[in-house]
Structure formats: C-alpha cells, structure tokens
Amino acid sequence: MTSLTEFPPDALNVLMRAIEEGEIVVPRVGLINSNNGFRLVSAQNPYDDVGTSKVSMGIFDRLCKLKMTYQSKEEEEQIVKLRTDCKDEKLVEQAVEITRRTRNHPEIKQGASVRGAMHFVEIFQQLTDLEKENIQDFEIYLSLALDAAYMALGSKIWLVETSQKTPEQVIKQIVLEVLRIISPSEETRIRPYRMSEPSSEFLEESRKFFRSSNQ
Structure with missing residues (x-):
C-alpha cells in the first residue's frame, strides 16, 4: 500500500480481517485465503490538511512500526x-x-x-x-x-x-x-x-x- 493515511476508514476496516486472520471476502468472488508468510506492508506520510484520514487504533494495534530515515x-x-x-x-x-x-x-x-x-x-x-x-x-x-x-x-x-x-x-x-x-x-x-x-x-x-x- 502506498500511503496508509490516504485510504478511507471503511477500506482500512476491511483490511483488519486480512491482517488478523489472513483472509478476506471479495464480493462475487468469495473467501480468499492468504498464503503462508502473508504480510501487509504500507507507507505512511505525515498527516496533511486535505486528503488524509486518521488511522484507527485497531489498525495500529495490528501493525509493527518501522521508522525510515533519509538516504545518505x-x-x-x-x-x-x-x-x-x-x-x-x-x-x-x-x-x-x-x-x-x-x-x-x-x-x-x-x-x-x-x-x-x-x-x-x-x-x-x-x-x-x-x-x-x-x-x-x-x-x-x-x-x-x-x-x-x-x-x-x-x-x-x-x-x-x-x-x-x-x-x-x-x-x-x-x-x-x-x-x-x-x-x-x-x-x-x-x-x-x-x-x-x-x-x-x-x-x-x-x-x-x-x-x-x-x-
């Protein structure tokens, strides 16, 4: 995912099942199970005034934070x-x-x-x-x-x-x-x-x- 804060809250809530249980339900397709080793990787830019939304604590509780610095x-x-x-x-x-x-x-x-x-x-x-x-x-x-x-x-x-x-x-x-x-x-x-x-x-x-x- 390019930027976590640019996704609407409803879309992020859908991902909670994928993160927690490794599966997701897609309309007209059905249940899709992830392979072993499935990981959700996303970047997060600082909050802007427009175009970003606050990420719920439920999502953050299921994620691990890796702080990136600038290149040399x-x-x-x-x-x-x-x-x-x-x-x-x-x-x-x-x-x-x-x-x-x-x-x-x-x-x-x-x-x-x-x-x-x-x-x-x-x-x-x-x-x-x-x-x-x-x-x-x-x-x-x-x-x-x-x-x-x-x-x-x-x-x-x-x-x-x-x-x-x-x-x-x-x-x-x-x-x-x-x-x-x-x-x-x-x-x-x-x-x-x-x-x-x-x-x-x-x-x-x-x-x-x-x-x-x-x-």
Missing part, C-alpha cells in the same frame, strides 16, 4: 543523477546539499525529500538552456539557482509556527550558504521579514570561487 548524501546524489540524467556533478552536489539543509534548519519544521533535489536540477537545467552562453556569469548563475530553488523547494518545506520568515527567505539563506556567498554565522544578523544581503567581500570571494571551479 552519496545515495541521494546517485538517485538524482539516475532520475535526471544530469552529468554535472557539481550541480547535483549543490542540489543535494541545499535540499539536505532544509531538514535541520531551525526555521523549518519539515524539510524536503530527495525529490526537492531532483526538481531543482531539472528546473535549473531548463533555465540554463534559455541563458546558454550567459550561464558563465556569476550573477546569472546565482539568479537561476535561486529561481530553481524557490520553485523546487517552496512547496516542499513547512516552517515552524513561530517563524517570522517566508519560505523564500529561508530558501534564499540556504542557497547563499551552499554557494559560499554568506557564512552560516550571518544568520544571526537577519532581521524579521528581511534577508541579509551578501557583503561585497563575500560576493567577490564567491566570484573567484565560481571562476576557479569552472576552469
């Missing part, structure tokens, strides 16, 4: 390369790092999965196709990276209830840190509802880093 950085990079067919290792590494930082940011309650990195790479590649030769310009590269991050991650992160920032502000902060335009310590100087713009020193160092990494 190396595994996520391989997934992104496989799903996007991207040959630019630097872009893949940046996309994965930006996405992973959404999972431990103090302003974010729930970060993005590896899908965020996949969508970042796909969007960035399509945006660069429009710029072509201008992509070697640092300011254009940064602008495209921010646009791709806003579109790829904006709908995939949940901010904490007490946050005074927008998702775009938090995403911008993460992108600037990953691209080495600002340091993480500058986070303390960010005022509510405003993003800290990179200093001229950091911007010049970033241009040098960008040019050297593309030689």
Whole structure:
C-alpha cells in the first residue's frame, strides 16, 4: 500500500480481517485465503490538511512500526543523477546539499525529500538552456539557482509556527550558504521579514570561487 493515511476508514476496516486472520471476502468472488508468510506492508506520510484520514487504533494495534530515515548524501546524489540524467556533478552536489539543509534548519519544521533535489536540477537545467552562453556569469548563475530553488523547494518545506520568515527567505539563506556567498554565522544578523544581503567581500570571494571551479 502506498500511503496508509490516504485510504478511507471503511477500506482500512476491511483490511483488519486480512491482517488478523489472513483472509478476506471479495464480493462475487468469495473467501480468499492468504498464503503462508502473508504480510501487509504500507507507507505512511505525515498527516496533511486535505486528503488524509486518521488511522484507527485497531489498525495500529495490528501493525509493527518501522521508522525510515533519509538516504545518505552519496545515495541521494546517485538517485538524482539516475532520475535526471544530469552529468554535472557539481550541480547535483549543490542540489543535494541545499535540499539536505532544509531538514535541520531551525526555521523549518519539515524539510524536503530527495525529490526537492531532483526538481531543482531539472528546473535549473531548463533555465540554463534559455541563458546558454550567459550561464558563465556569476550573477546569472546565482539568479537561476535561486529561481530553481524557490520553485523546487517552496512547496516542499513547512516552517515552524513561530517563524517570522517566508519560505523564500529561508530558501534564499540556504542557497547563499551552499554557494559560499554568506557564512552560516550571518544568520544571526537577519532581521524579521528581511534577508541579509551578501557583503561585497563575500560576493567577490564567491566570484573567484565560481571562476576557479569552472576552469
């Protein structure tokens, strides 16, 4: 089962007999018995506001919980390369790092999965196709990276209830840190509802880093 919380309660109640007794009654077919070793395996995403239902304690009492964590950085990079067919290792590494930082940011309650990195790479590649030769310009590269991050991650992160920032502000902060335009310590100087713009020193160092990494 793809997502346990997306099934209506009546459908889940039908499964209780299959879980408990290893059999189920199908209309016009009759009784169907399971084979030895039958297991019901399902995933459960966090409860959303729409489209999910609460699972009864009767169902939970018959299930065992296996908590899954995110893949390692190396595994996520391989997934992104496989799903996007991207040959630019630097872009893949940046996309994965930006996405992973959404999972431990103090302003974010729930970060993005590896899908965020996949969508970042796909969007960035399509945006660069429009710029072509201008992509070697640092300011254009940064602008495209921010646009791709806003579109790829904006709908995939949940901010904490007490946050005074927008998702775009938090995403911008993460992108600037990953691209080495600002340091993480500058986070303390960010005022509510405003993003800290990179200093001229950091911007010049970033241009040098960008040019050297593309030689």
